[in-house]
Amino acid sequence: MDKQLLIFDFDGTLIDSVPDLADAVNAMLSTLGKDTYPIDTIRNWVGNGSRMLVARALVGKIEVLEDELNTDTLDHAEAVFFTAYKDISGSKTVAYPDVDDGLKQLRAAGYTLALVTNKPIGFVPKILQSFGWQELFSAVLGGDSLPQKKPDAAPLLHVCQTLGVTPAQAIMIGDSRNDILAGQNAGMDTLGLSYGYNYGQDIRKLNPTHAFDDFAALVQWILQNDA
Template structure:
């Protein structure tokens, strides 16, 4: 296979972290005296980073209330960060076949990188808890650079840092942000249908390939 660098999204692709994100979101809203929301509702707000999740939660909608002030959003975001630090791995689980699959890909000689929109401060603890820290040659969070997915910069930065041409890379994720980032970077994209993606079918984003489970993705990558 000509592809040597596999760049993975995190939430909704490798891990199901929504229960912890929802707990932290509702704790933030309770502290602010605002209505809380169901797990299904909050699931549709995940994927654009913590700031977007906080803005949507404060608005009670995917459409952010234009009346929210920057000060209000920043104060709420700090409450969210504090709450999430208490919950970030307690309910987070891996999707089926992901743990063994990542290890097989590493053993097969692929270079693995994690490119997520999750704030970087929360990533190492989760990786350590899952025993995945040695698997990834590079880890980028949503605030590691000045821009995040769907901007191509995190993907191109990862390729450059690890000395791979974009033509040798694949971006693997569950949302339109992952697919758009890959397309914007000129990198092949693979979509996974079981993640979040705001309730939309990942196929609508037209990635190069789509798989409904990690086992099928693994077979595809190992057989190429």
């Protein structure tokens, strides 16, 4: 396979953060005097970064029309959301089964690991530290680390350039269309996971190089196909 770099998405791939995100969203909505939503509704809004999550919560649906919300409204609501999310302990955010062991196996096998998420970078270190993963990743990018975010290829190409790896030597691993499209746009192989946040769409319909239903199977496949 001749791959050196494994680039992982975060939310929906390595961790289930929806319970904490839902609490923060509903705290924001309550502060703004709006109706709150059940966690299963909010789960379908996650994956395109904080601003889109906030916009979806404000209008109560996944499709947000361009002129539905003005910039000032969004700026204020996002600031309220950030405050609420920052105040949350993070105790409801959990790693998916076999992720902790799997990441350590891949690192021990000699792969370089990187993390590219659309979550604002300011929230990432605390979560990594809570799982003891801060030393596993050689590069970490958030949704606001660059002007572009997934599905744009720029974050993935930036990581490759930073680590001295070609896109052909890298794999993008994620649970959503943004991850698979970003990898395809960057010209690298993609591995999809079916259990995360993909708006009800089967990850296989996006034509990743391979797809898996659990993290252990993904890790086993990488190790077995290692050149």
